[in-house]
Amino acid sequence: MNSNFLDTINTPSDLRELNSDQLPKLAKELRQFIINIVATKEGHLGASLGVVELTIALHYVFNTPKDLLIWDVGHQAYVHKILTNRKAHFDTNRQLGGISGFPKRSESEYDTFGTGHSSTSISAALGMAIASQIKGDFKKHHIAVIGDASIASGMAFEGLNHAGVTNANLLVILNDNAIGIDPSVGALKQYLTNVKKGTEKQDNIFEALNFNYSGPIDGHDIFKVIEEFERLKTIEGPKFLHIITKKGKGLKQAEENQVVYHAPGKFDAITGDILPKSTKIQAPKYQDVFGLTLVELAQDNENIVGITPAMPTGSSLKYMMEAFPNRAFDVGIAEQHAVTLAAGMATQGMIPFCNIYSTFLQRAYDQIIHDVALQNLPVIFCLDRAGLVGEDGATHHGVFDLAYLRCIPNLIIAAPRNEIELRNMLYTAQLGKLKNPLAIRYPRGRGDILNWQVPFKETQIGKGEQLKKGKKIAILSIGAIAKNVTEAIQSLNISHYDMHFVKPLDQSLLHDIFSKYDVIITIENGTIIGGFGSGIAEFKALNNYKNTLKILGIPDTFIEQGTIAELEEKTGISAKQIKLFVETYL
Ligand SMILES: Cc1ncc(C[n+]2csc(CCOP(=O)(O)OP(=O)(O)O)c2C)c(N)n1
Ligand SMILES: CC(=O)[C@@H](O)[C@H](O)COP(=O)(O)O
Ligand SMILES: [Mg+2]
Helix, strand or coil, X not given: CCCCHHHHXXXXXXXXXXCHHXXXXXXXXXXXXXXXHHHHHCCCCHHHXXXXXXXXXXXXXXXXXXXXXXECCCXXXXXXXXXXXXXXXXXXXXXXXXXXXXXXXXXXXXXXXXXXXXXCHHHXXXXXXXXXXXXXXXXXXXXXXXXXXXXXXXXXXXXXXXXXXXCCCEEEEXXXXXXXXXXXXXXXXXXXXXXXXXXXXXXXXXXXXCCEEEEEEECCCHHHHHHHHHHHCCCCCCXXXXXXXXXXXXXXXXXXXXXXXXXXXXXXXXXXXXXXXXXXXXXXXXXXXXXXXXXXXXXXXXXXXXXXXXXXXXXXXXXXXXXXXCCEEECCCCHHHHHHHHHHHHHCXXXXXXXXXXXXXXXXXXXXXXXXHCCCCCCEEEEECCECCCCCHHHCCECCHHHHHHCCCCCEEECCCCHHHHHHHHHHHCCCXXXXXXXXXXXXXXXXXXXXXXXXXXXXXXXXXXXXXXXXXXXXXXXXHHHHHHHHCCCCCCEEEECCEEECCCHHHHHXXXXXXXXXXXXXXXXXXXXXXXXXXXXXXXXXXXXXXXXXXXXXXXXXXXXXXXXXXXXXXXXXXXXXXXXXXX
């Protein structure tokens, strides 16, 4: 029979109508459906291809949405979305106005918990399981699906540690494909490898934490997985199932090049080959400016060390890891540890460059304050993906950092305008003159300067710069958003200043500006509340200036997904919107 099972399925109830022997064909159809759409619309590919059988089995055996299912990180939840009433909208995945690339409570009753940042699933599922018990519901199942890289994070361990002393009806499924975005790291990874090889003869870690452990089983053997779920349904208390899958399963290139096919961009759905990027010579990514400059600096300064929590490729710290394997560390998904590790190194005279995506640094807030700033340790935070990041959406925009960092004493906050400024800031940071911690914030993607590897020049800390001279109105920008300002005001006779630092602010330049212009407009790729503009507002209030001050930035709401250009337009910080705004004051 040649029928297409996927056509008949909108919800898990439809799925449960199929005979189990029809499920392998459904798995094939689902893989092809995902490949066809992600090939043109882009998104996270490898992780979802790896959990096709697991997802089918979960919705087949458990009574979702009554039984509660949580996908850790959620980048692997495409099959789940397609099987839970979103097949018809899947081609809008990650697009403006479309469905989110991550599970989201407001999108579906099947998305029981919003995810995006890793390692939250065990705590959330445990919370739900305990709530069910309190409410007298002892039948409901609570399931967390978590990857091998995500389970190594501190937060996941906190959840396991608590769950093990409860009798909560919790099932943790470890989806072990031995890779995160980059290969998984650490002792737990080694332990899991030994378990899989059958060479682990000691106590099972998860049994030692009081979980009823089973596995490892082949996560692509759908009949085995279904059988195991049926068995686990009858067991009370915390259970742990270890399954082995292959990231990218079903697409040769994705299986063979798992790092690239984590989120490959556009590719040919038939051959699997990634489509060639533009042949035009492009300016470098800010990430490569960071990574390559750090290698250059580390060649001459042996105290430099690099740290990334699980993002060596995304951050380009991989260049330093290749060049100086003893001085560059991927610590896994462990932002808190990464920050305090850097602090420890700094106490011993090392110069740690701790590179963390702005959004993930939120995890390590106390460590920034308590372990770094309070002790005034000269850790250099390289805040990647600062500002709007695009299609990953609300969970990933790096728009809070200026607000959450600005209130921390001792911390210097810099935002280079372009690649050369980033390079010079990195250079300045390692000269040994700075006695404070420093955050250097830069965006996702490329700048504009082709010839960026110019001789280093020291940056003057706390100094701003006038970029354009004009009358009546002064625009004050911070960081790479200056590009939009330059474009917006090219035909207008107004001034533009790049303040370079959010902390310390260039007070003498600000006095000069407030005494010269009627209207001052600040622009940042960050939240209006608490950010750069707020700092200027505080300066104005403290100094009793009466000028008109307007603050442009990200409004007080969570910004969904879309291209960066679309989101800049929507939030009023595109060149077009800036121009329209400025013109109302001319
Ligand atoms: C707190 C946090 N840090 C980093 C990331 C970036 N990130 C997204 S997926 C991922 C790897 C996840 O690996 P794993 O849990 O093994 O799942 P897999 O992709 O293999 O299915 C990382 C590091 C994140 N989402 N959240
Ligand atoms: C799911 C997740 O958190 C990452 O895969 C993230 O999408 C990476 O973002 P970049 O593509 O900006 O590296
Ligand atoms: Mg993994």
